[in-house]
Amino acid sequence: MASIAEQMLGAHPAAGSGAGLRALVECLDACAECATACTMCADACLAEPGVAELTRCIRLDLDCADLCATTAAVLSRRSGNEDGHGAGGALRALLEACRLACQACADECESHAGHHEHCRLCAEACRRCAAACEALLTSLD
Amino acid sequence: MASIAEQMLGAHPAAGSGAGLRALVECLDACAECATACTMCADACLAEPGVAELTRCIRLDLDCADLCATTAAVLSRRSGNEDGHGAGGALRALLEACRLACQACADECESHAGHHEHCRLCAEACRRCAAACEALLTSLD
Amino acid sequence: MASIAEQMLGAHPAAGSGAGLRALVECLDACAECATACTMCADACLAEPGVAELTRCIRLDLDCADLCATTAAVLSRRSGNEDGHGAGGALRALLEACRLACQACADECESHAGHHEHCRLCAEACRRCAAACEALLTSLD
Amino acid sequence: MASIAEQMLGAHPAAGSGAGLRALVECLDACAECATACTMCADACLAEPGVAELTRCIRLDLDCADLCATTAAVLSRRSGNEDGHGAGGALRALLEACRLACQACADECESHAGHHEHCRLCAEACRRCAAACEALLTSLD
Numbered sequence: 001m002a003s004i005a006e007q008m009l010g011a012h013p014a015a016g017s018g019a020g021l022r023a024l025v026e027c028l029d030a031c032a033e034c035a036t037a038c039t040m041c042a043d044a045c046l047a048e049p050g051v052a053e054l055t056r057c058i059r060l061d062l063d064c065a066d067l068c069a070t071t072a073a074v075l076s077r078r079s080g081n082e083d084g085h086g087a088g089g090a091l092r093a094l095l096e097a098c099r100l101a102c103q104a105c106a107d108e109c110e111s112h113a114g115h116h117e118h119c120r121l122c123a124e125a126c127r128r129c130a131a132a133c134e135a136l137l138t139s140l141d
Numbered sequence: 142m143a144s145i146a147e148q149m150l151g152a153h154p155a156a157g158s159g160a161g162l163r164a165l166v167e168c169l170d171a172c173a174e175c176a177t178a179c180t181m182c183a184d185a186c187l188a189e190p191g192v193a194e195l196t197r198c199i200r201l202d203l204d205c206a207d208l209c210a211t212t213a214a215v216l217s218r219r220s221g222n223e224d225g226h227g228a229g230g231a232l233r234a235l236l237e238a239c240r241l242a243c244q245a246c247a248d249e250c251e252s253h254a255g256h257h258e259h260c261r262l263c264a265e266a267c268r269r270c271a272a273a274c275e276a277l278l279t280s281l282d
Numbered sequence: 283m284a285s286i287a288e289q290m291l292g293a294h295p296a297a298g299s300g301a302g303l304r305a306l307v308e309c310l311d312a313c314a315e316c317a318t319a320c321t322m323c324a325d326a327c328l329a330e331p332g333v334a335e336l337t338r339c340i341r342l343d344l345d346c347a348d349l350c351a352t353t354a355a356v357l358s359r360r361s362g363n364e365d366g367h368g369a370g371g372a373l374r375a376l377l378e379a380c381r382l383a384c385q386a387c388a389d390e391c392e393s394h395a396g397h398h399e400h401c402r403l404c405a406e407a408c409r410r411c412a413a414a415c416e417a418l419l420t421s422l423d
Numbered sequence: 424m425a426s427i428a429e430q431m432l433g434a435h436p437a438a439g440s441g442a443g444l445r446a447l448v449e450c451l452d453a454c455a456e457c458a459t460a461c462t463m464c465a466d467a468c469l470a471e472p473g474v475a476e477l478t479r480c481i482r483l484d485l486d487c488a489d490l491c492a493t494t495a496a497v498l499s500r501r502s503g504n505e506d507g508h509g510a511g512g513a514l515r516a517l518l519e520a521c522r523l524a525c526q527a528c529a530d531e532c533e534s535h536a537g538h539h540e541h542c543r544l545c546a547e548a549c550r551r552c553a554a555a556c557e558a559l560l561t562s563l564d
Contacts, residue, residue, distance in 0.1 A: 001435075004174045004177050005177055005181070006179050007260055008178055008181035008263070010258075011185065011257070011258035011261075013189060013276055014185075014188045024172060024232070030558035032173055033145045034143050036169070036213070036217065037145050039213075039214055039217040039218075041149065042344075043217060043219060044152065044153040044219075044220075046337045046341055047155045047220035047240065049452075051334055052333050055328045055502060056502075059325065059500055061327055062324075062344075062500060063500060063513065066493045066496045066497060067492075067493060067517065068506075070492075070493040072180075073484060073486075073489045074486050075488070076177065076180040076184060077162075077180075077486060078184060078186040079185075079479075079482050090490065090520045090524035091520075092519075093516050093520035093523060094517070094520040098513075099518035100257075100512045101513035118152040120152075121145075121148055121152060122149070139537065175309060182483065184485075190411070193474055193475050196292045196474055197361075200469055203355075203359060203465075203485075204355075207330075207352045207355045208356070208372065208376065210352075211348045211349060213353040214344075214348045215348060215349070216499055218341055219369045220337060220338075230382045231349065231380075231383035234375050234376075234378040235349065235375075235379040236385075237375040237379075238379055239373060241371045242372035242376075245372060248340060249480045285461055286460050287463070290459065290463035290545070293477065293543075294463065294467040296467075314459060316428050317429050318428055318431065318455060318495070321430035321495075321500075322428070322435065324500050325501060326434065326502075328502045329435065329436040331438060336546075345483075358459065358462040358463045358466060360466060360470065361466050361467075361470035389554040398434070398437060400434075403434060404431070417505070
């Protein structure tokens with residue numbers, strides 16, 4: 001079934017269309033999913049007996065969750081984007097920031113994936129989101 | 142397929158189980174979906190020629206998006222909830238605030254649903270989220 | 283000097299006036315300050331050698347930061363509040379949730395205030411914010 | 424008096440010191456202020472009779488508010504930054520995104536500053552924040 005982002009974009013007066021719209025939907029869905037995964041991974045790490053070994057993971061989870069949530073919100077706003085100058089280049093820099101935060105978080109989470117299933121799942125969500133940001137950046141060129 | 146929230150809770154050391162966990166997953170998923178719907182409905186309203194008639198809708202969309210995103214984040218944190226005193230009653234009050242914001246936004250969006258598909262979809266997401274908040278509140282009793 | 287919230291409300295077409303406006307400004311400023319304090323206290327706790335004793339503190343910090351940020355955002359929106367029905371009672375419930383989250387976080391932070399200056403400062407910010415939420419709730423009656 | 428960000432950084436085990444810390448405090452304070460200004464400017468625009476002429480302004484306000492809030496949150500996390508690799512370059516890209524969003528919002532708000540005091544104040548806050556982001560980026564080199 002179509003995600004809520006896809007349904008809402010289908011009803012938006014300024015959503016665009018074609019390959020760009022597909023990349024947008026995929027990035028929006030991946031950002032929303034990754035924000036949830038990172039918020040929960042941070043909290044699951046806090047509940048682990050070995051939390052002292054997981055502080056870098058928690059910290060990167062929190063940064064990544066904030067970046068993904070904001071990227072999703074900015075991507076949700078299509079009005080004023082018709083001329084491609086909606087936010088003066090800010091969108092590209094934000095997508096790059098989100099991609100890098102996802103990458104850093106995925107690297108860290110993967111190093112704990114053997115011990116913590118929440119880190120394994122979170123790393124996967126971060127990889128998907130990093131790839132979706134990269135694909136959307138490419139489609140904007 | 143299980144949502145990311147459901148997968149992550151399955152790997153959380155302090156997630157709980159049973160009917161309470163089911164209500165939690167459904168509320169988390171509904172809040173995330175509703176936050177996306179409301180952020181996009183606000184922006185779609187901004188892109189409508191008749192935006193001057195939609196300012197109350199935009200305003201309630203923005204409040205509802207903020208409430209849903211925060212409710213999802215607070216619900217994502219299970220550590221420290223073992224004794225039911227995790228946040229001193231704040232969770233119940235927040236769920237009630239989220240339920241009321243969803244209701245107010247749904248009422249307003251429904252009044253535009255005949256003209257704007259984005260309002261119709263958003264009203265549906267708000268109704269689902271209000272119901273999920275109410276169900277979770279009941280399960281906490 | 284007037285805070286940015288006070289300056290902006292002075293220029294808002296629907297800000298209101300009098301004692302209600304004063305309580306609003308104070309609550310807005312206290313929420314913004316408390317969100318910053320809690321986000322930083324959580325991170326400072328993560329950097330402490332004794333982080334394993336501070337996980338409940340971190341968790342309550344994160345909840346409180348989210349609640350305060352959302353309360354500030356909702357309070358910032360005055361349009362549509364003229365009739366007092368702006369968000370169908372959601373504002374009161376949100377203020378109560380914020381007050382309770384601040385109280386819970388202050389109680390926890392105070393128990394570490396002897397060892398950690400960041401907890402002492404954060405507890406103070408939480409107490410100010412809880413009081414400001416309560417004062418605003420009273421002024422709404 | 425020292426801002427809450429300055430006080431909290433003074434108590435943080437990993438805050439750093441010197442010129443870098445000064446640039447950090449100023450950027451944190453400017454981001455928090457700008458997020459408040461933009462959230463309120465968007466709502467004040469919604470309450471104007473001429474809202475139809477202000478939709479681009481509202482949209483840029485919302486993007487800028489989200490970027491500033493997230494930049495403040497990421498800047499608040501100092502743990503794990505000791506090696507300068509805290510978030511794999513994400514911080515620089517985020518500061519650049521924030522700077523550009525502030526610039527775009529300031530340009531738009533300035534074009535309405537003659538008619539709307541809230542736009543004039545918001546443009547000033549955006550200019551201060553853009554400059555603070557640029558200064559912090561320079562100090563990171």
